[in-house]
Amino acid sequence: MKNPVAFLFVFYLLLSSCTGVKKDEPYVIAFSQCMMDDVWRQAMLLEMNIEASNYDNIRIVIADAKESNETQIKQIQQFIDQKVDVLIISPNQSDSITPIAVEAYRKGIPTIIVDRKIGSEEYTTYVGGDSYEIGRIAGEYASAFLPENATIAEVWGTKLSSPAQERHLGFINGLKKKNVNIKTVVGNWRREIAKKEVSQLEDFNDIDLVYAHNDVMALGAREAISERDSALVSKIIFLGVDAAFGKGAGLEAVANGLLNASFLYPTGGDQVIRVAMKILNKEQTDKKYILNTAVVEKNTARTLLLQSDQLINYQNRIEQQKRNIDMLFQKFSMLRHSLFLILSLLALLLFFAIYIFYINRKINKKNKQLHIKNKESEEQKQKLICLNEKIEQVTSQKLQFFTNVSHEVRTPLTLIVGPLEKWIKLTPESPLLSDLKLMKKNADRLMRVINQLLDFRKIENNKMGLTISQVDIVAFTENVMSLFEDLAKSKEICYEFASEIPTCQIWIDQDKMEKVLTNLLSNAFKFTAVGGKISVQIKDGPDKIYIALQDNGIGIDEKDIEKIFDRFYTGSVPSGVGAGIGLHLTQEFVKMHQGQILVESVPNDYTIFTIELLKGKDHLPDCFPLVHPEDRVDLASTSLNVEKPDELLAKKYNYTILIVEDDPDIQTYIQSEFAPNFSTLKAGNGAEALAILQSENVSLVLSDVLMPEMNGFELCRRIKSDADLSYIPVVLLTALTDDSQRIYGVSEGADDYIQKPFNIDFLKIKIIRLLEERKRLQKRFMQTMQAGGIPIIETEAKIESLDELFMRKFADLLDVSYENTELNVEKISEELGISRVQLYRKVKEISGLSPVDYLRNYRLSKATTLLNQKRYSVSEVAYRTGFSSPAYFAKCFKSVFNMTPTEYVSQE
Known part of the structure; x- marks a missing residue:
């Protein structure tokens, strides 16, 4: 088993010797036919195939020139280049085809000329009928029916083809009556052309006989005469040539009485194949094989038709038997190859069984060694995994450290950038202005470095x-x-x-x-x-x-x-x-x-x-x-009103801002900056802020996010989920820059989200605009309620139809459930089949109010209706509209209408 490949090769040679001798390649007999669309030539092909079925070592290749000399020359040249075994040529025109036929003969290819002759004797043999003899017999036959001074319409094939010339000459010489008048028509061997040419003759009355060089042209002439005067057809004798069998051919026409007679021009298809086989078998052949002719009349035609039908049936049976033999041979060949394949597979299985046994012994020895090495590798792998986890942990801690440091730096930067901007603004003539600008420049540079660290962190986490x-x-x-x-x-x-x-x-x-x-x-x-x-x-x-x-x-x-x-x-x-x-x-x-x-x-x-x-x-x-x-807004082309911000910042507003910040410096800085514009309260974390909100009337909560005990997110959630506090807007301040953090803050109900370090004037204007907008919405809401409408505060943007349907569904739900004191945002979102965040965004976008504010204001609108009726007390109205207590009802009513329910009733 040291050389298994050599063993398999020898075994394959032994098996190959049992598969038999490969069948010889068949002889190729090429046939260049001038045309193939007439029944005579189709009959020739049928006879050739019948004769060829007697041999199993030939293959016939047929090329149709379609009456084109150029096409036939090209086809013959291709056969010459392919070096076929025998070349059969039926020339379209003798003079044109002669050179290429001679070239094939000179190159050693046996050449058989069929039907039409060429202008040279350089060919192997000629097979065809004697067109002159056919014409002569036709002339003698016609003489028996023609009167003196008769008129004959002769329909030629083509003037240049040898069969047409010989059939004409033989016909003239065969006529016994010399004083006849002949009208010549050229039909080009085609029924349609012959019909057209005959129909152009001026008069048919003097025609006694029609002689056509083939049967189909005779039938075409008969049709032309019949269409003009059907009575003349019975008076005229119609003679054709070929007597070919097949549908619409000469034999059938004579048998049916359409032609008076036809003169047999044998196709010689069977004779051509026999001559070709003689040539292939190196047997002696004659230079010419002239096929016999005969007169075919009605009775003879019927007999020949019966014989041709029998011959065709016989050929069909032969071909079917041949197909059966081929099928049996294929099955035998398949079985023979299957046996060879099975023996080969058995040999391979035997070889592999021995080889596997040999290899298995070697593998068992190696396995013991690999088992020991595998244990060592597994131990090393576990160590590498532990080290890799430690490296990843250290790397993550390092990046988290940088991120945390960056967040921590943003808070003191707020205290640096804010005062610097204020000093630069208030001291334009100060000698320290250049130093202040230098400080501001480097503070901005430090901010860029921090932002780079934060951007790096986002990219690492695929959040950028x-x-x-x-x-x-x-x-x-x-x-x-x-x-x-x-x-x-x-x-x-x-x-x-x-x-x-x-x-x-x-x-x-x-x-x-x-x-x-x-x-x-x-x-x-x-x-x-x-x-x-x-x-x-x-x-x-x-x-x-x-x-x-x-x-x-x-x-x-x-x-x-x-x-x-x-x-x-x-x-x-x-x-x-x-x-x-x-x-x-x-x-x-x-x-x-x-x-x-x-x-x-x-x-x-x-x-x-x-x-x-x-x-x-x-x-x-x-x-x-x-x-x-x-x-986008092109600020360069927009005239900015720089006085507008100054006007806003110069006013004192009747709002109380709760500042929630754990860094005392930031807390003090914001409080001092807000003092000229607002009343302020302060808290160190979310828990302190909630306690203040329970006792103080606060207009807005400004809160940091990262704080001890309770962070800004939790504070915002608690405010927005508390029915007594949900109307208070919340603005979050944070050093966090991730979009996910901002989305989370807004989803918890935050009205805005501002990053540190911030511009203090921007922050104040943001708060002023937010509170003023809410005040404007409340005013419009009150006008809507006083008019008895549904409290939808429309924005300038047009509400699409889907939004209208959503708000109608939302309002319908409130209309049937607002009296329920347990109704809240969670239950509403569950009833509508959307998330709490989606509900917030949808209602806020369409109405300008959060879902909590909308529900509160909806209840207030119903309350004003009941108060206007003066049938219920304030307490009854509070409970009928879903408020948890009259005190909370009065607080909410006053925050919206700037008056208590009692004052509202008195006003009415």
Whole structure:
């Protein structure tokens, strides 16, 4: 068993010797037929197939020239190139086909000329009838019926074909009466053509006999005469040539009396095959095989038709027997090969059984060794798993540490940025203004670093998204570059911008792409010495835009280029410069745009960062929202009323704001800033805030999120789920930046969500607008109720029909359930079959009110109706409209209408 392949090969040779000798390839007999659409030539093919069925070693290939000399020449040439064993040619026109027929003969291919002759004797043999003799017999036969001075209509085949010329000459010589008039018509061997040509004769009355060179033309002439004068048909003698069997052929026409007689022109199909087999068997053959002819009249035609039918039936039986034999041979061949396959499989099974036994012994020996090694590998694997878990844990803790630090830094930054902005605004002429601006600049720089850490965390957790809008990238790049103009002047750096195109609109996330350009420009200024050069160039491509940033700073070593985009990689830069995440974020932001960033550098010579961005928006993922140009407000073309914010901030409002913040500095800062505009209360956490809300009349709660004992999310949920407090708006302040945190806060019922560090004026205006809007809604609501309407506060946007149906379903539910004191948002959402968050968003979007406020106001609208009737006391009205107590009813009533229920009734 040392060489199993050799064993199998020998065994295969032994089995192959039992499979028998392969059958010889059949001889190829090629037949170039001038046409095949007439019954005489179809009868020839039938006779050839009948005769060929007697032999099992020949294959007949037939080509139809369709009466085209050029086609027939090409077909014969193909047969010559294929080197067929025997070539049979029935020429279309003798002169045209003669050269190619001679060429085949000269190249050693046995050539048989059939039916029509060629203009050369260079062929193997000729098989066909004697057209001259047929014409002569036809002339003698016609003489017996013709009177003196008779008129004959002769329908020719084609003037140039040898059969037509010989049949005409023989007919003329066979006529015994010489004083006859002959009208010549050319039918081109076709029934339709003959009919058309005969019909163009001026007069048929003088015609005594029609002689056609084949039967179908005779039938065509008969039809033409019959259509003009059917009485003449019985007076005229119709003679044809061929007497071929088949549907509509000469024999059938004579038997049916359509032709008076036909003259047999044998097809010779069987004779052609016999001659071909003689040639293939190297037997002696004659130069010519002339087929006999005879007159076929009505009785003879009927006899011949019967014989032809019997012959066809006999041929069908032969072909069926041949098919049966072929089927049996195929079954025998299949069984023979199946036996060979079975023996081969048995041999393979035997071989593999022995081989498997041999291999199994070796495997058993190896298994023992592998079992020992497997135990060792498993122990090492478990150790690696433990180490990997520790590494992942440490990495996660490191990233979480950075995130937590970033969040912690955002809170003191609020206390830095807020006062700085205030001092810069209030002391424009101060000598310390430049220092204040420097402090503000570095505070902003620190904020960018923190934002980078937070963006890095989002990317690591796959929570970073894009907000796509169409931007002029040329103007956008110039605007970002303008941020560094003062720095370029201070360092005396040549700062240049160039663009191949004046403008180009592409789809990008402006915030992300601004961070990309800012980071690359910041690095360029960081590593470019005083007096250096930094340039930005925009190049246009067929489907891309290229932004190239080049500087002549210290450059990047070749070994560092492939790694500079790796996170936390700082390479060989000076100690303490960079955290190694700026370029990593830059690359990630570009990849999110389906673009790429390339770098090329020669140390101390130049460095080029090239950003490639695709044009259009088809490459952007569908999950990112697109902000269309018509949806954006062009602030550059809008006249901003800078006095409007000042007017809002100069007023004192009759609102009480509860500030919930665990950091005392932030708490004191907000309280001091809010004092000129609002009355304020403060609490250190959510629990303290809830206690204050139970005893104080608060207009709005401004709360931090991360607090001890009770965080801002929990406080918001408790407020919005408490029937006595749910009407109070809640604004959350937080250093958290994740969208999931914001969504969670809003889903708990928060009216707004603002990130730290914040602009104190923006925060105050936000609160003023929120409270004023609620006051406006309450006013419109009161007007709606006083008019007896349903309390839906419509927005300027048109409500779609689906929203109308939803609000109608919502209002119908309230109409039948508002008296139930247990009715709340959870039960309403359950009844409507949607989530609590979806219910909040839907009702808020359509009506401008939260579901809790809507339910409260709906009950109040019903209460005003009952109060107007003056049939019930205030307490009865409270319980009838679903309020838990008269005191809570009075509190809610006053918050909406600025009067107690008693005052409302008295007013009426």
